[in-house]
Amino acid sequence: MTTHNRQLLHNGARAARRHTINKLLRSIFGVERLRDGQQQVIDSVLDGKDTLAIMPTGSGKSLCYQIPARILDGTTIVVSPLISLMKDQLEKLDALGVRAVQVNSSLTREEEDAAMEGIRASFHEIVFCTPERLSTPSFLEALKEIEVALVVIDEAHCISHWGHDFRPAYLEMAAAIDALGRPPVLALTATATDDVVADIARQLGRTRMNVVNTGIYRPNLHYRVVQVTNNDERYARALEYVQASSGVGIVYAATVKAAEEMLAILVGAGESATLYHGKLPAAERKRNQDEFMSGDKRVMVATNAFGMGIDKPDTRFVLHLQLPANLEAYYQESGRAGRDGLDAECTLLYFQDDKRLQQFFLVKHYPSANDLKAVYDAVCAMAQEGKVGFERVNDELDELAAGKLKICLKLLKDGKLLRQNRKLEYIVTPKEASAGLFEELSAIYARKQERDRESLEQMVSYAVSGFCRWKVLLDYFKDEVEGFDKCCRCDNCLNPPAVAEIEIRDDEFERAPEPGPAAPHFEPGTQVRVARFDVGTVVAMAGDQVTIDFPEHGEKTFLADYVEPA
Known part of the structure; x- marks a missing residue:
């Protein structure tokens, strides 16, 4: 078959698929058309590609897996961090007649048994679970009995060391997904910087993920x-x-x-x-x-x-x-x-x-090199006696919190000192474990703490900024909106901080200025006084300029020399 004929066949198949999608949208979900980016994500998933979708909150990320779940042969597994989130999604799908079920700690024994029976019979199109449950050997064994068409990771920023809501439970998912035979992955999040995007792909072991980023701007x-x-x-x-x-x-x-x-x-x-x-x-x-x-x-x-x-x-x-x-x-x-x-x-x-x-x-107790060595030594000792699963390691090292232990085990895997088999048991590799390697692996989280501090500084900068609020957000996420200058609706756009006009006499240009005392510094939130405007609150200070919010006059900016404490 020629390349031209293959392209025609591909185009015909995609056109037929679009017809199916549009029919499902109207008949099942009551939606007339897909929003920006949704079609790209759905096409990528149905083409069998590992996909990372970065879409604003409220842009309809759920449809990006619900539509493929109705089209693909097999079961779609949706990993979600919160039981309340699953409950919300499940109720909506039940109302639409979509066969979905949840498996988590909120179920009674009878409810869980019924859910597992339905899963083993391939009755459910969508199965919701927590990352902890996905990594449970008994649950994985049940999923291995059926065809898993797609694994969806909701709130995918939680898997990244650099994500704002990093959760150790997410670290075990990559091994669990691999144990299922590496089905395609759809990762969903509303926000992700370049570092987070790269780290999500690395943590999942999917270096060639198709990234669909529709931007963060929501003018409403x-x-x-x-x-x-x-x-x-x-x-x-x-x-x-x-x-x-x-x-x-x-x-x-x-x-x-x-x-x-x-x-x-x-x-x-x-x-x-x-x-x-x-x-x-x-x-x-x-x-x-x-x-x-x-x-x-x-x-x-x-x-x-x-x-x-x-x-x-x-x-x-x-x-x-x-x-x-x-x-x-x-x-x-x-x-x-x-x-x-x-x-x-x-x-x-x-x-x-x-x-x-x-x-x-931000003062979190991340694992030290000594913690890593203690976990490695414990696993080595247990491996001589038989199989080593997470629960056994957790029981042996009960002085370490479960979250910190998961981070240690993941770092030891990243350092090629441990690996996991399809039953998620830990196996010690032949690689030599040196003190320098433990130090190198623990340094990853020292860098994370520094990044957390930098992120907090950027949050403070937003709070005291005199620029368009949306412009600050767009710049932070490196999101370019065509034709965007300012939103014209935020506080700084509607009431821009005024820069004071400074009168300069002609004779001041005829002599070099003499060095004087350093300009006073005022912290945001400080009460200050300026002649003509009375008392106000410092909003921000940049160089020798102070932006002040006055109850009756709004925000204005002055040279610090004209400002005095109230």
Whole structure:
């Protein structure tokens, strides 16, 4: 067959496939046409390519695996980090008549037995599971009995060391997928820098992934930052904001304590609000989520435990009480507003002490070279006695947290000191284990901590920036939007910081300036005074210029010499 004839055959097959897709869209999913990027991702998946889809929150990533699941022969496995996310997706698919099931710790023994029976019979088109469950040998053995057409990794940034929500449980997935015979992979995320994209491919062992990036820009989201000077002002401004906002909204707090205090303030003021954080009992979390999703409660006050994959399209505002750790997290969380395409407000309350709070969170205890050696020595000792699975290693080294142990085992695999067979048992390789190699492997996470600190600095820079908020986000993610100059809807576009006009006398050009004392420095959030404008709050300082927010005059910029402490 000539190249020309093969191309004609390919084009004909793709045209027939498009017809099938359009029919499914209308008859099953009630959708008239695919959005930007969805067709590219679906075509890539149906062509059998490993695919990484980077699509904005609310852009319909779920359809990118739901359509192929109805077309491909075999079962689609969807790995999702949160049980609440699975529940949300499963209910929607059940309503559409799609045969889907979940396997996770929320099921009773009877429910799990029924789910596994359906999986073994190849009854279900889509199976949802957590990364922990995918790596369970008994679950893997059941999946090996059926044809797995596709493995979908939702919130794929969680697999990357450089991702904003790295989770050790994701590290075991690559070995599990390989044990299933390396079916095609579809990785989905709303945000990924170049480093994260490269690391996702490396962690999955899929170096030739087809990357479809539709960009992050969503013009219906209007960003703004409000500077506050203490916690009392923070809560007062938050209450005012919620009371002045119409529609449904989410208030994010960085700590459980702040979330509970904010809820008490809102409820005390007569607002319809509920609470979600990881320390609540599972039944209470579920009930509160249901009340918010159904509209029984107007406002959800939550930590970042709430929201990943939650789809409530009519969310009109997202308010952050405190500074997130990085711009990826902020974009993901604020992006839960306005999924219906209508205008929505995304507001950050910024207090300079928030940076110290996030710095505290960043002090994570990553594995040291000594930890790696201890794990390696333990595996070597156990290997002489028989099979070595994760549970056995975990039992032997119970002084190490499970998450840290998973990181150690993955690093030892990356260093070629260990490998896993199709039963996910660890096998010691002949490679020599030197102290220098352990040091080299542990240094990866030292670099991660440094990157985390840099990401926090960039989040602070966004909070104090006088530039278009969307421009800052687009530059950070290296996303180019054709013809974009500024959004014209954020706080800085609507009320640009004014640069003070400085009068320069002619005689000043006739002599060289004499060196004087260094300009004073003012931290963001500081109360200062400027003649004619009275007292204001420092928003940002760049060089010798200070941007100040005045209650009656908005933001203006002055030389630091004209500013004095209030």
